[in-house]
Amino acid sequence: MKSYVEAASAVQTADTAVVRGPNSVVVRLSVNGTVRNMLIEPRVSLLDALRDRLDLTGAKKGCNQGACGACTVWVDKRRVLACLTLAITCETREVTTIEGLSDGVDLHPMQQAFVTQDAFQCGYCTPGQIMSAVAFLAEGHAADDAQIREWMSGNICRCAAYPNIRAAIRQVRDDAATENPDAAG
Amino acid sequence: MRPVSYSRVADVATAIGTVAADPGSAFLAGGTTEVDLQRIHVSRSRRLVDINDLPLRQIEELPGGGVRIGALARMSDVAQALPIRRRFPMISQALLLGASPQLRNMASIGGNLMQRVRCGYFRDVVAPCNKREPRTGCSALHGVNRGHAVLGTSEHCIATHPSDVGVAFMALDAVVLTQGPGGQRQIAIDDFYLVPGDRPDREHPLAHGELVVAIEVPPTPMASTSLYLKVRDRESYEFALASAAVAISLHDGTIDDVRLALGGIATKPWRARRAESVLTGAPATPETFTSAAEAELADAIGHGMNDFKIELARRTVVRALRMVTGDPQLHDGMAEGLLSEDGSGPADGSGPADGSGS
Numbered sequence: 001m002k003s004y005v006e007a008a009s010a011v012q013t014a015d016t017a018v019v020r021g022p023n024s025v026v027v028r029l030s031v032n033g034t035v036r037n038m039l040i041e042p043r044v045s046l047l048d049a050l051r052d053r054l055d056l057t058g059a060k061k062g063c064n065q066g067a068c069g070a071c072t073v074w075v076d077k078r079r080v081l082a083c084l085t086l087a088i089t090c091e092t093r094e095v096t097t098i099e100g101l102s103d104g105v106d107l108h109p110m111q112q113a114f115v116t117q118d119a120f121q122c123g124y125c126t127p128g129q130i131m132s133a134v135a136f137l138a139e140g141h142a143a144d145d146a147q148i149r150e151w152m153s154g155n156i157c158r159c160a161a162y163p164n165i166r167a168a169i170r171q172v173r174d175d176a177a178t179e180n181p182d183a184a185g
Numbered sequence: 186m187r188p189v190s191y192s193r194v195a196d197v198a199t200a201i202g203t204v205a206a207d208p209g210s211a212f213l214a215g216g217t218t219e220v221d222l223q224r225i226h227v228s229r230s231r232r233l234v235d236i237n238d239l240p241l242r243q244i245e246e247l248p249g250g251g252v253r254i255g256a257l258a259r260m261s262d263v264a265q266a267l268p269i270r271r272r273f274p275m276i277s278q279a280l281l282l283g284a285s286p287q288l289r290n291m292a293s294i295g296g297n298l299m300q301r302v303r304c305g306y307f308r309d310v311v312a313p314c315n316k317r318e319p320r321t322g323c324s325a326l327h328g329v330n331r332g333h334a335v336l337g338t339s340e341h342c343i344a345t346h347p348s349d350v351g352v353a354f355m356a357l358d359a360v361v362l363t364q365g366p367g368g369q370r371q372i373a374i375d376d377f378y379l380v381p382g383d384r385p386d387r388e389h390p391l392a393h394g395e396l397v398v399a400i401e402v403p404p405t406p407m408a409s410t411s412l413y414l415k416v417r418d419r420e421s422y423e424f425a426l427a428s429a430a431v432a433i434s435l436h437d438g439t440i441d442d443v444r445l446a447l448g449g450i451a452t453k454p455w456r457a458r459r460a461e462s463v464l465t466g467a468p469a470t471p472e473t474f475t476s477a478a479e480a481e482l483a484d485a486i487g488h489g490m491n492d493f494k495i496e497l498a499r500r501t502v503v504r505a506l507r508m509v510t511g512d513p514q515l516h517d518g519m520a521e522g523l524l525s526e527d528g529s530g531p532a533d534g535s536g537p538a539d540g541s542g543s
Binding site for chain 2: 016017018019020021022023025041042043045064065066069072078079080081084085086088089132135136139149150151152153154155
C-alpha cells in the first residue's frame, strides 16, 4: 500500500524511473523473517531504520562511516555494513540481525561460544563481531588463526578481546567439524 | 545527510536516461563511497538512482584468455572467481588485500573504479580543496600529507588514488566499457584515470549519466603467476603506503616481458613504464630491479611528511620483483593464505609468487 506522500511524489516519464522522496515514503523491509512497513526518508540508513524504527538495537553505531564493523548485519545472507546501506535499497532483500540469530531462548552456537570463551569486555562491538563471525565461517576461510585475523579484520574491538574472539570462532569451527566430519573439508 | 530522493531501475537504458536527465542525480551501487560522502556533504546529490538490479554481475572468461567483469560484480565475488584466480592472481590478491570482508561484499567493481580519494582535506568540507571546490587551494601541500602522493602530483592536488585493484587493472591494460547518453565507449584504463593537473576535480573522462558497465582484462599469459604486494601501516584493512602489481616472463634468467604498476604513491594507479623499459631484456637480478626502481621514482616529489614514500616505493618495487621471480633469499608470502585451499589461487603455491622457488 502506498502512502499519500509516496503517491504524491511519484513522478515518471517515458525513459526515467519513478522518484520516491525526498520526503518520507513507506519502505517495506523483511527483517529476521518478518515484513515490516515504516515511513522513512530515502536517506535513512539501514542501521538507523533497524535501531530507531524497529527497536532492533543489537547492531551498533560505532563510526557511522564504514570503519568499525559494529553495525554488521546480513543482507541476503552476506555480511555487510548497515551504516553504509540505505534502508530503502533493501526492500527486496532479506535482512538478518543479531536478534534473528538465536532460536527463541536457545543461543546460536557462536553466541554461546562468545559467552564460553569470554570473547568480549564492554560488549559494544559484540553483535557485529558475532554476525561477522557466523558469516565468515560460512564463507570457509577459517583454516588457521592467520586467516581468522585477516577475515575478521573488518570488526574492530576497542577492548582488544581479539584472542578470545578467535577462540570462540575456533570453538564453533571445530565443533561443527566434529559433528559433521565430511563437511570439514 | 541532506535529503535525497530515490529511484530504483531495472535496465541500463532507464538508468542512463534517469541520471542523464537530472544534473543533481548520481548512480548508487554498493554505496560504500557514495553514502559515506553524502553523509559528510562532500557528495551533494539530490537524487540517488539505485542500479543494483541491473544485470551487470557476470564474470566471464573471454576467448584467448581474457575476462570480462560486469561492473556490478562485488569485490568479494571477483576476488574468488576462478577465472580471475587462475589467469590474474594479482587482481584477486589486490581485492582481498583491500577494505574489509563486509565492504568487499558491498562494493562493486565499477564503484571501485569511481571511488574518490581519501585525502583528509577532501573529506573535510571546511578545508580548502581544489578537488572538492575548484580554485580554493590545496590544504595538503603544506598540511598533514604523510599518506599523499609522490608521483603524478601537481601544485593543485597531491591526493593519493586509493584503489588497489585499479593498480592491477593498470598493469594489465584493462579496458573500461561504458554506456551513456552518447552511446557506448571503450576507454583504456590509463585514459580512464586522470592525473590532477590544474583540474583535480576531474578524475575520469565520463559524462554525467555515463555508466561503467564492465571491465575487460585482455589475455596476458604471464599474469598467471602475477602478484600484488601491499605495504601499509597495519597488516589488514588499511590503505597502501606503497604497493606493486607485477607480472613477469623470464627466459634463461633474462626478462622477456614485464608488467609493473604502483599504488599508494601516485595520484592515479601508476603504470611504471620507465621501470618496465629498464627491466625488459635485462637479467633478472636484484641490481636490475634496483635500477628499475630508481628510474621509476626519479621524478618523485615529496612534500615533507611523505618523503619516506619515495624510498619505500623503491623498496616495494624491488621486493615485488624478487617475489615474482622466486628469489630463494626471500621468504615472504604476504599474499598467501588469503583463501582456503580448494585447488587454485594464491593459497595453492601454484607459481613462484610465494617465494618457495618450486
